[in-house]
Amino acid sequence: MTAVTCIELCKTYRQGDQEIKALDHASIDIGEGGFVCLSAPSGGGKTTLLNAIGGLDIPDSGEVWIAGKRIDNLGKGELANLRLHKIGYVFQAYNLVPVLSARENVEFVMQVQGVPAGQRAEKSMAILKEVGLQGLEDRRPAEMSGGQQQRVAVARAIVSRPALVLADEPTANLDSKTSDALMELFVQLNKTHGTTFVIATHDQRVMGYAKRLIKMLDGRIVDDIDQQAA
Amino acid sequence: MNIVLRLAWRNLWRYPRRTWLTTGAMIFSNVLLVFMISIQIGTYGLMIDNTLEALTGHLQIQAPGYKDDLKMRQVVPDAISLAASVREGLNLQTVSARGAAFALASSEDRSYGIQVLGVEPMFEPGVSSLPGLTKEGRYLDDANAAEIVIGSVLARNLRVSIGGELTLLGSGRDGSIAAGIVTVVGVFHGGNKELDRGIAEVPIGYFEDTFDMQGAAHQIVINAGDYSKTEQLVQQANALLPADSKLVVHDWNALQPGLRQAIQADMGSAIFMYAVLVVLVAFSVLNTQLMSVLERTREFGIVMALGLTPGRLGRLVMLETALMGLVGLVMGSVLGGIVTSLFTVKGIYVPGMEEMAGQFNLPSRMYPQVSALTLIAGPGIVFLFTLLAAIYPAMRLHWLQPVAAMRAA
Ligand SMILES: Nc1ncnc2c1ncn2[C@@H]1O[C@H](COP(=O)(O)OP(=O)(O)O)[C@@H](O)[C@H]1O
Ligand SMILES: [Mg+2]
Numbered sequence: 001m002t003a004v005t006c007i008e009l010c011k012t013y014r015q016g017d018q019e020i021k022a023l024d025h026a027s028i029d030i031g032e033g034g035f036v037c038l039s040a041p042s043g044g045g046k047t048t049l050l051n052a053i054g055g056l057d058i059p060d061s062g063e064v065w066i067a068g069k070r071i072d073n074l075g076k077g078e079l080a081n082l083r084l085h086k087i088g089y090v091f092q093a094y095n096l097v098p099v100l101s102a103r104e105n106v107e108f109v110m111q112v113q114g115v116p117a118g119q120r121a122e123k124s125m126a127i128l129k130e131v132g133l134q135g136l137e138d139r140r141p142a143e144m145s146g147g148q149q150q151r152v153a154v155a156r157a158i159v160s161r162p163a164l165v166l167a168d169e170p171t172a173n174l175d176s177k178t179s180d181a182l183m184e185l186f187v188q189l190n191k192t193h194g195t196t197f198v199i200a201t202h203d204q205r206v207m208g209y210a211k212r213l214i215k216m217l218d219g220r221i222v223d224d225i226d227q228q229a230a
Numbered sequence: 231m232n233i234v235l236r237l238a239w240r241n242l243w244r245y246p247r248r249t250w251l252t253t254g255a256m257i258f259s260n261v262l263l264v265f266m267i268s269i270q271i272g273t274y275g276l277m278i279d280n281t282l283e284a285l286t287g288h289l290q291i292q293a294p295g296y297k298d299d300l301k302m303r304q305v306v307p308d309a310i311s312l313a314a315s316v317r318e319g320l321n322l323q324t325v326s327a328r329g330a331a332f333a334l335a336s337s338e339d340r341s342y343g344i345q346v347l348g349v350e351p352m353f354e355p356g357v358s359s360l361p362g363l364t365k366e367g368r369y370l371d372d373a374n375a376a377e378i379v380i381g382s383v384l385a386r387n388l389r390v391s392i393g394g395e396l397t398l399l400g401s402g403r404d405g406s407i408a409a410g411i412v413t414v415v416g417v418f419h420g421g422n423k424e425l426d427r428g429i430a431e432v433p434i435g436y437f438e439d440t441f442d443m444q445g446a447a448h449q450i451v452i453n454a455g456d457y458s459k460t461e462q463l464v465q466q467a468n469a470l471l472p473a474d475s476k477l478v479v480h481d482w483n484a485l486q487p488g489l490r491q492a493i494q495a496d497m498g499s500a501i502f503m504y505a506v507l508v509v510l511v512a513f514s515v516l517n518t519q520l521m522s523v524l525e526r527t528r529e530f531g532i533v534m535a536l537g538l539t540p541g542r543l544g545r546l547v548m549l550e551t552a553l554m555g556l557v558g559l560v561m562g563s564v565l566g567g568i569v570t571s572l573f574t575v576k577g578i579y580v581p582g583m584e585e586m587a588g589q590f591n592l593p594s595r596m597y598p599q600v601s602a603l604t605l606i607a608g609p610g611i612v613f614l615f616t617l618l619a620a621i622y623p624a625m626r627l628h629w630l631q632p633v634a635a636m637r638a639a
Pocket of ligand 1: 013014015020021022040041042043044045046047048049637
């Protein structure tokens with residue numbers, strides 16, 4: 001079974017009288033346990049594609065399938081449920097809840113899922129340590145650097161071990177050392193848990209970690225490279 | 231703690247000044263409502279008691295039908311002994327028998343139609359304030375004397391003073407002509423024009439003779455002391471009536487329908503004022519919550535993208551409002567209760583109330599009455615409308631698109 005299948009996705013935005021094709025008949029197929037980088041210059045349609053895969057945005061035409069289930073025709077509630085239980089999302093901007101501490105932000109999704117408190121605390125402390133934020137658990141987002149906030153966002157996305165992680169430029173605000181650490185964490189999760197990763201980036205470093213590199217331009221898929229063979 | 235509750239609480243303190251302003255508006259209006267409703271209830275109580283204590287009493291025993299057309303022959307037989315047994319049965323001294331007749335009262339040069347009441351001099355002071363308000367001369371003391379006490383306006387109209395004589399002309403119980411000559415021994419100042427102009431009192435023994443009552447009278451008047459005890463006394467009095475009698479017990483509501491109407495009219499205008507206050511608070515809440523929802527568009531986009539449903543977020547907004555409302559409710563009730571209690575003893579001067587005060591025998595100071603009802607009614611309604619006002623901001627979340635919301639700066 002494939003983790004993600006997109007068939008002929010189209011999405012057009014209108015700005016004034018100008019039409020922008022954010023997705024132009026984009027089709028991809030990602031197997032379970034895939035570790036894929038989406039690379040495109042800014043405005044190439046990476047975020048739009050990730051949003052379509054995550055059920056955050058409905059494409060104008062085409063189909064999206066997640067783990068064998070078509071999702072582009074689901075209702076809001078079902079999509080919310082899918083995101084809550086199946087998908088970990090790292091947004092382009094770090095997007096933490098400002099009134100919650102780092103640990104509470106990480107626990108947030110688990111709490112909504114109904115995970116018991118003890119388990120929640122254990123998991124969130126462990127994951128924050130793993131992303132190198134030990135000791136900062138009680139800080140609010142405003143009291144952390146951009147890089148630290150981004151790591152909290154990553155911790156929040158992977159803490160409940162979703163089958164699919166979508167990350168939109170996760171290293172955009174990180175220095176190279178932290179970027180490497182983060183990517184190694186992703187690789188390790190991919191290896192040990194078989195988590196599928198789809199990472200949008202224009203960071204060469206990040207692309208280096210991918211098993212597969214999909215290149216986009218103006219909403220079209222222009223190249224698909226298997227990097228494992230190389 | 232529940233995550234939504236925790237989020238709600240922290241969100242409120244994100245802008246403490248705004249939260250306090252909104253909550254402050256609730257507290258202020260709740261204090262005001264508690265105070266005003268307490269005064270209102272207190273005033274109504276006084277108004278009822280004072281009006282009824284003038285003459286009518288809180289309840290009366292009468293012949294059926296008497297209340298509506300006051301016919302001489304619709305009598306309470308053996309009234310004095312019935313009054314005595316009621317007094318004993320209720321274990322209440324403020325019970326008195328009364329006869330009532332219409333008569334023409336004439337002095338040397340003038341005549342006026344008045345209502346002559348035959349009263350028990352010993353017990354009448356317990357059911358009416360008029361004996362106590364007899365400041366010129368004295369009140370009646372002999373149950374059989376040919377004496378009369380009249381209202382101050384009537385005295386002026388008839389041009390009589392203490393010691394003067396009046397001729398009474400009316401009809402007796404059986405329709406025959408009744409007439410007598412009485413000496414004015416006292417003049418009362420009831421403070422109410424109708425009483426002072428149209429009422430005169432004679433001893434019940436003299437009344438019986440003059441109007442040929444054969445031991446009967448028309449009313450057994452009972453003063454309950456406090457209008458809230460009326461209902462209970464009506465039941466007890468009913469049980470005391472002789473089994474074969476057709477007599478009925480009327481409460482003050484039946485005896486003086488105008489009183490309740492006056493209260494209802496006053497309540498109507500007060501409720502309008504309260505409604506304006508409540509609507510103002512509701513709009514302030516609507517404004518605050520709408521602003522806070524709009525401000526958090528991006529944040530709400532994130533948590534929706536993480537998988538929180540709009541319904542759950544809506545509950546968050548409602549919960550934030552409920553928390554504010556609860557603080558407003560508790561603080562408003564407590565503060566309102568404290569402030570109002572300060573005035574329950576000293577009373578408060580209410581400008582513009584003099585006219586009503588005169589009409590209903592009220593003192594010019596108002597004494598608020600604090601009770602569970604006055605503490606909760608106003609603040610409870612404010613709380614309810616606060617929640618209603620938050621429904622629209624909460625509903626808006628259903629139209630929120632997470633992607634668009636997250637793009638919002
Ligand atoms: N909500 C929107 N309204 C208008 N234009 C949009 C909207 N979202 C994306 N776009 C446009 O669609 C194109 C693709 O955007 P995006 O997917 O964000 O690219 P990337 O993530 O690769 O930078 C861009 O030209 C962007 O301006
Ligand atoms: Mg992007």
